[in-house]
Amino acid sequence: MSRVQLPALPPLTLTLILETTAALVVCTTAVLLLQRLVFHPLARLPGPKLAAASWWYMTYYEVFKDGAFVEHLQHLHARYGPVVRVGPNQLHFNALNAYDDIYLHGHRFTKDPRMYLSLNQSDSSLCIVELKEIKTRREILGPLFSRRAIIKLEHVVLSKVNRLIEQLGHYAEAGKPANIRRACRSAALELIYAYCFATHEDFVTAPDFSHKFVVESEMTFPLVHHFVHFPWMLPLLVLQTQIAAWFKPGGEGGVLYDSYGGLKSKIDELVAYPDMVDRDEHETVFNHLLRPHPDKGQLEVPSTKVLWEEAINLIAAGSETVATIVNVGMFYVLNDPAVYGKLTAELKSAWPEVQTTMHYETLEKLPYLTAVVKESLRIGHGLVHPLPRVVGPTDAVIAGFTVPAGAVVAMGATFVHFNPTVFPQPHAFMPERWLGKDKGHLDQYLVSFSKGPRTCLGINLAWCELYLFFGYLFRKLHMTLHETTIDDMAYRCHLTPTFRGRMLHCKVKVRSD
Numbered sequence: 001m002s003r004v005q006l007p008a009l010p011p012l013t014l015t016l017i018l019e020t021t022a023a024l025v026v027c028t029t030a031v032l033l034l035q036r037l038v039f040h041p042l043a044r045l046p047g048p049k050l051a052a053a054s055w056w057y058m059t060y061y062e063v064f065k066d067g068a069f070v071e072h073l074q075h076l077h078a079r080y081g082p083v084v085r086v087g088p089n090q091l092h093f094n095a096l097n098a099y100d101d102i103y104l105h106g107h108r109f110t111k112d113p114r115m116y117l118s119l120n121q122s123d124s125s126l127c128i129v130e131l132k133e134i135k136t137r138r139e140i141l142g143p144l145f146s147r148r149a150i151i152k153l154e155h156v157v158l159s160k161v162n163r164l165i166e167q168l169g170h171y172a173e174a175g176k177p178a179n180i181r182r183a184c185r186s187a188a189l190e191l192i193y194a195y196c197f198a199t200h201e202d203f204v205t206a207p208d209f210s211h212k213f214v215v216e217s218e219m220t221f222p223l224v225h226h227f228v229h230f231p232w233m234l235p236l237l238v239l240q241t242q243i244a245a246w247f248k249p250g251g252e253g254g255v256l257y258d259s260y261g262g263l264k265s266k267i268d269e270l271v272a273y274p275d276m277v278d279r280d281e282h283e284t285v286f287n288h289l290l291r292p293h294p295d296k297g298q299l300e301v302p303s304t305k306v307l308w309e310e311a312i313n314l315i316a317a318g319s320e321t322v323a324t325i326v327n328v329g330m331f332y333v334l335n336d337p338a339v340y341g342k343l344t345a346e347l348k349s350a351w352p353e354v355q356t357t358m359h360y361e362t363l364e365k366l367p368y369l370t371a372v373v374k375e376s377l378r379i380g381h382g383l384v385h386p387l388p389r390v391v392g393p394t395d396a397v398i399a400g401f402t403v404p405a406g407a408v409v410a411m412g413a414t415f416v417h418f419n420p421t422v423f424p425q426p427h428a429f430m431p432e433r434w435l436g437k438d439k440g441h442l443d444q445y446l447v448s449f450s451k452g453p454r455t456c457l458g459i460n461l462a463w464c465e466l467y468l469f470f471g472y473l474f475r476k477l478h479m480t481l482h483e484t485t486i487d488d489m490a491y492r493c494h495l496t497p498t499f500r501g502r503m504l505h506c507k508v509k510v511r512s513d
């Protein structure tokens with residue numbers, strides 16, 4: 001039998017390796033492009049071909065154009081209509097009924113792992129993707145954030161608001177303008193720490209309300225897009241801060257680790273001595289979490305990792321959002337003498353003796369204050385980035401379009417809040433739009449807390465904080481804007497709005513009557 005002579009293989013040279021690699025890359029890219037542009041279930045939906053072809057389209061606007069994607073979405077909707085394919089597997093909607101279809105009726109949709117798992121907190125209630133897991137967590141934490149529980153713990157909120165007012169009183173005495181944004185964020189942080197651990201943190205007494213933790217943690221919010229598009233970045237940053245803190249505890253760049261590291265020690269201590277929680281001054285998040293809840297599906301005490309991630313999440317979610325809404329609302333009220341006059345007149349008439357204690361349940365019945373809080377939530381949004389959900393387990397109809405299971409869908413709150421049909425002159429701060437018996441239907445379009453099964457867990461606490469912040473600050477203090485203008489209210493759309501201008505500063509006087 002004659003042997004078949006195989007042709008000799010060419011020698012393995014660098015040129016050959018490069019050529020083969022290039023050919024493989026070109027072929028794979030061609031197949032991928034063909035799949036995304038022609039055979040993908042979203043291929044028939046409108047949108048720029050570049051966005052359909054590659055995630056880099058979104059990365060360009062979100063990372064390299066400093067959060068310009070939300071702005072760009074407006075142009076895309078103007079050109080392509082109510083639904084736009086904004087990524088290889090992602091759609092964005094701009095239709096009022098789409099919001100409810102995604103967040104309210106799509107109660108079996110999950111959060112998009114591409115975004116939420118990149119935040120390095122996969123075990124926190126914000127980032128849990130699995131429906132069963134989040135149901136358990138929300139059933140355990142829910143009772144602590146119920147309206148009843150918040151009213152029972154109103155004194156904790158009040159004590160933090162009063163501490164803030166006392167501090168602002170020192171600025172009044174010194175005739176020095178106060179950084180109101182940082183002041184409110186410091187107070188909101190103290191409050192959420194108290195809620196989680198019953199601890200007394202001291203942020204509001206820092207000079208210029210600029211405690212290192214407040215300043216440094218502010219810097220992480222604008223980085224969210226970087227973390228989503230480059231998932232290796234956050235673990236690297238954590239490592240860097242750990243190393244910085246290791247070499248120089250409390251030094252530059254080490255503070256996040258120091259503060260969050262302090263939280264970790266607190267959690268380690270609670271896990272080691274669970275009876276400690278019974279000695280807390282009031283019920284806390286960790287009273288609830290640190291016990292097994294077999295009836296709710298939590299058979300054991302959660303791991304330290306779960307507890308730590310939940311604590312970091314609650315502290316971040318519960319401070320930045322509240323501070324943003326108070327900051328935006330206070331600016332617009334102070335910038336409009338008519339609004340300021342109506343609000344302070346209503347507060348004075350309902351609360352004639354300024355030294356007495358005013359309760360949340362009374363404040364929330366005041367119509368003009370309520371209109372100011374709602375308008376602040378509308379114009380400040382809270383979270384400005386569209387919150388992505390994965391359609392499933394079956395195909396769904398969103399705003400009349402059939403969307404296949406597995407596709408990622410979203411609609412940003414800005415597209416509801418700035419809809420001119422629902423809110424005429426959407427960019428103007430007009431509390432009056434919420435007043436009147438026929439305005440109740442507008443509440444369904446206030447989506448700052450999102451809707452449905454993943455609506456904000458802290459919504460009742462947030463409402464209570466907002467009423468007490470606005471009510472107490474405007475009743476107890478006379479404030480005027482200091483070198484802050486409407487231009488300073490411009491923001492970039494990261495997950496939360498990032499204000500690049502000067503922070504809200506006010507001159508303050510204490511009211512005696």
Ligand code: HEM
Nearest residue numbers: 125126317318321322382387448449450454456457458462
């Ligand atoms: C004005 C203040 C607030 C606004 C505008 C706000 C807004 C939101 C929004 C839009 C979401 C949905 C996020 C998503 O779908 O990914 C959310 C979730 C969440 N919020 Fe808030 N929030 C506020 C205050 C608070 C407070 C005070 C807390 C208390 C700790 C809190 C805790 C949470 C948690 C734990 C989640 C995750 C819930 C889940 O995914 O199931 N928030 N918030």
